[in-house]
Amino acid sequence: MERYKENQLNIYNSLSKQKEAFKPITNGYVGMYVCGPTVYSNAHLGNVRTFMFFDVVYRYLLHLGYKVRYVRNITDAGHLENDAEQGEDKIAKKARLEQIEPMEVVQMYTVDFHNVLKNYNFLSPSIEPTATGHIVEQIEMIKEIIKKGFAYEVNGSVYFDVHEYNKKENYGILSGRKVEDLIHNTRALDGQSDKRNPQDFALWKKADDRHIMRWPSPWSDGFPGWHLECSVMSTKYLGEQFDIHGGGMDLKFPHHECEIAQSQTCSGVKPVNYWMHTNMLSLNGQRMAKSTGNYILPNEILTGDNKVLPKAFSASVVRFFNMQANYRSILDFSGDALEASEKGHAKLMDAVNLLKKIEAGKTSTFDVQKWKADCYAAMNDDFNTPILIAHLFEAVKLINQIKEGKATLNADDLLEFKTTIHAFIFDVLGLMNEATQDNSEKINGVVELLIKLRKEARENKDWALSDQIRDELIELGIQLKDGKEGTTFSIN
RNA sequence: GGUGUCGUGGCCGAGGGGCUUAGGCACUGGUCUGCAAAACCAGUUACAGCGGUUCGAAUCCGCUCGACACCUCCA
Structure with a gap:
């Protein structure tokens, strides 16, 4: 049923800071991207709040009759732990700590994540792409950004040039930040960084000898910067422009801001029409x-x-x-x-x-x-x-x-x-x-039997027995409810 | 310091210029019941503070106080 025709959805857009009438780019179709978990540890309930909300968004869009392509990534390449200085990513670090392969860690926590989703009755996204599965595309995007003149290579690492970008576009359009303010408020550096400016962010990092997760690239054996994967995968599966991008409030800056800068640089258009951010638990x-x-x-x-x-x-x-x-x-x-x-x-x-x-x-x-x-x-x-x-x-x-x-x-x-x-x-x-799940038929039968026995006891005014049945059932989490038309029950 | 969100009754939590009994939980009284529970009916407690705009503000504006998040990986 195409319920969306008589239901005008309104969405609070973080970009405009107000509610806007939702109009998909293609009538009847919705493209939605949500930043997924980093699988270097168990997703906690706070993480899950975001995914749960977007699960409901997805469900409601489907209910309205939209054909939805819902993309939620798995970040399995790890992030830069200490951007310029260390260049070691979290997954690799943890792997060494536990003496197992990085991909083993990734696998373990991915399975755990899916287990949680199953327990909590989540719908599966249409596509759940992994960062490691899109290294080639990420390298291509970096080349494109360099070609456009918004990134530079230093010692095997590639950085996005925020200041250059800000001359033409607005870096801070989503988060309300101004590059000038960022300059004054960025922490003092030790002078070790290869970056031209502290506000620049990594697109590609050269891996040091101890770094296990690494891929060959034109610049060095290394790994992609964290912000890049979402730009790459959203573009690949949803196009240069798509309808909804979601994530936690804490990702607004710098992650989503950087995403906009990367995508906008490559395509020349604003990538997302409706930005949605969930608040913290x-x-x-x-x-x-x-x-x-x-x-x-x-x-x-x-x-x-x-x-x-x-x-x-x-x-x-x-x-x-x-x-x-x-x-x-x-x-x-x-x-x-x-x-x-x-x-x-x-x-x-x-x-x-x-x-x-x-x-x-x-x-x-x-x-x-x-x-x-x-x-x-x-x-x-x-x-x-x-x-x-x-x-x-x-x-x-x-x-x-x-x-x-x-x-x-x-x-x-x-x-x-x-x-x-x-x-x-x-x-x-x-x-x-x-x-109504599991063995409910059998349990229902047994409880109905007990209700019948209790009814007989009550008719005989055997209150001791009838109360015993009632009280022992409540101990088991089964509550009897006497009404005019007989007794019903509920199970906790 | 900068950016942003927010301060609602015993608790959680909506709404958002006049009229919402919001809702849930808790509590009180009544109906029902062998007694309870459940349910139903009725009821109690409110918009951080100070100014301003307005015929009228919890709702808009300003300030003060306070909370939280982001500015470094983070849903």
């Missing part, structure tokens, strides 16, 4: 970061194996928690916050399960069309998932009211209502209904 009010130890791994949440957590939580609860906040706001993670989300999530899923049993009435006491329009309006407004969730809770209330006999929906409305609920909760938000 904090832990205890501080930024999650590998370097400080202030972080939590996605899979630790599923096992409860982290001291900040009182217990384990499901992946769907974590998704729900994330979606309750706007992607452009800082979100603080805590066990308490997750527990609150878990309850809200359970309430939502209980209602979804209840919805299956609800039957249509003769008339409708609720305006399904308006509610549905509100849901779409929320998502159309820069993917406002917190508002969408608020509307979903209106639906929860309605479902419970119907169950109480205080509201009704006619057959047409009920069908539309169900379809819309499922679309937003499962297709768009990507939440999972744990209660």
